[in-house]
Amino acid sequence: xxxxxxxxxxxxxxxxxxxxxxxxxxxxxxxxxxxxxxxxxxxxxxxxxxxxxxxxxxxxxxxxxxxxxxxxxxxxxxxxxxxxxxxxxxxxxxxxxxxxxxxxxxxxxxxxxxxxxxxxxxxxxxxxxxxxxxxxxxxxxxxxxxxxxxxxxxxxxxxxxxxxxxxxxxxxxxxxxxxxxxxxxxxxxxxxxxxxxxxxxxxxxxxxxxxxxxxxxxxxxxxxxxxxxxxxxxxxxxxxxxxxxxxxxxxxxxxxxxxxxxxxxxxx
Numbered sequence: 001x002x003x004x005x006x007x008x009x010x011x012x013x014x015x016x017x018x019x020x021x022x023x024x025x026x027x028x029x030x031x032x033x034x035x036x037x038x039x040x041x042x043x044x045x046x047x048x049x050x051x052x053x054x055x056x057x058x059x060x061x062x063x064x065x066x067x068x069x070x071x072x073x074x075x076x077x078x079x080x081x082x083x084x085x086x087x088x089x090x091x092x093x094x095x096x097x098x099x100x101x102x103x104x105x106x107x108x109x110x111x112x113x114x115x116x117x118x119x120x121x122x123x124x125x126x127x128x129x130x131x132x133x134x135x136x137x138x139x140x141x142x143x144x145x146x147x148x149x150x151x152x153x154x155x156x157x158x159x160x161x162x163x164x165x166x167x168x169x170x171x172x173x174x175x176x177x178x179x180x181x182x183x184x185x186x187x188x189x190x191x192x193x194x195x196x197x198x199x200x201x202x203x204x205x206x207x208x209x210x211x212x213x214x215x216x217x218x219x220x221x222x223x224x225x226x227x228x229x230x231x232x233x234x235x236x237x238x239x240x241x242x243x244x245x246x247x248x249x250x251x252x253x254x255x256x257x258x259x260x261x262x263x264x265x266x267x268x
Contacts, residue, residue: 031099033062033107041089041114047081048118053162054078055195056086057113064104066095074111075191077155077165086114113194121161122198128154128164135171144178147171162196169195170207177210182218189214190227205233212242221249221259 047054060071071090073083090112097104124132131154138147151172154160160168173188189211193204208231215224228246233239252259 029099029101033066033095033098033110035093036066036096037092037094039089039092041082041085041116043116043118044081044085047116050158051118052078052081052158053115053117053119053121053160053165054082055113055115055162055165055191056082057111057191057194058086058090059109059111060090062095062098062107062110064097064106066097068093068095070108075187077169078158082114082116085116089114113191115162115195117162117196119161120198121163121196123200124164124167125161128160132164132167132171135168139171139174139178142178144175148175151175163198166192166195166199167203170203170210173207173210173214177214177217180217182214183220185214186211186218186220186223205231208233209239209242212246216245216249222253225250225253 054077056076057074058071059074061069063069068090071087073087076083076086095107098107099105131150135147135150135154138150151168155168169188170192173185173192176182176188177185189207192207193199193211199207208227211227212224212231215221215227225246228243233243235243249259251257
């Protein structure tokens with residue numbers, strides 16, 4: 001259902017400058033905030049009645065006292081159903097504060113995706129195999145608008161479990177990448193991997209590879225390196241160039257060397 005070759009042509013050429021390194025300032029001793037108390041969100045009664053599953057992605061800040069603040073919704077599915085429950089739960093979370101040189105300081109731009117499930121779904125159900133495969137065929141044919149319309153239609157129909165929602169978000173990412181909205185694609189692929197741990201190995205590996213590639217195209221190099229490390233793919237010849245690119249990025253980020261990026265050649 002996932003065929004990575006569709007987007008291979010979009011991978012940018014990345015080169016790391018050689019020669020003298022940029023002056024990298026000595027970093028302060030930093031201990032990131034760590035979650036100390038987590039409250040699970042309540043499942044909305046309306047969602048239980050309708051049998052709906054879904055997810056909410058939030059962004060928030062952590063205060064020097066370890067409480068959360070500035071909680072807002074980045075994205076959710078279905079919209080208008082789980083957001084309030086997710087926000088109410090995160091508002092009660094407690095963290096050990098971030099430390100910089102021994103002082104407690106705020107930590108902003110924290111992201112979390114909370115999933116809501118009535119059952120422990122581990123696979124795509126037969127009723128959704130055909131529609132998801134049809135979306136995949138449209139993506140393989142590079143019919144981005146047709147694929148996007150099918151994704152919207154299937155999402156609105158409702159009744160999808162978390163595995164199916166993760167697959168749908170992965171397809172949404174492929175459409176975004178196909179339209180060269182690489183930053184949007186990175187967010188979609190990240191969400192797809194976070195929605196459920198029960199994606200099958202083939203889908204998870206394909207989405208992980210696409211996440212790394214689109215993060216590079218989006219010039220989100222630290223995110224590309226982190227995604228590659230989380231994926232931890234096998235050392236095989238097919239991934240040799242991608243691994244070499246990621247290791248070059250890792251070295252450049254650590255030493256402050258300039259990263260030169262050449263956009264991919266457009267296909268005729």
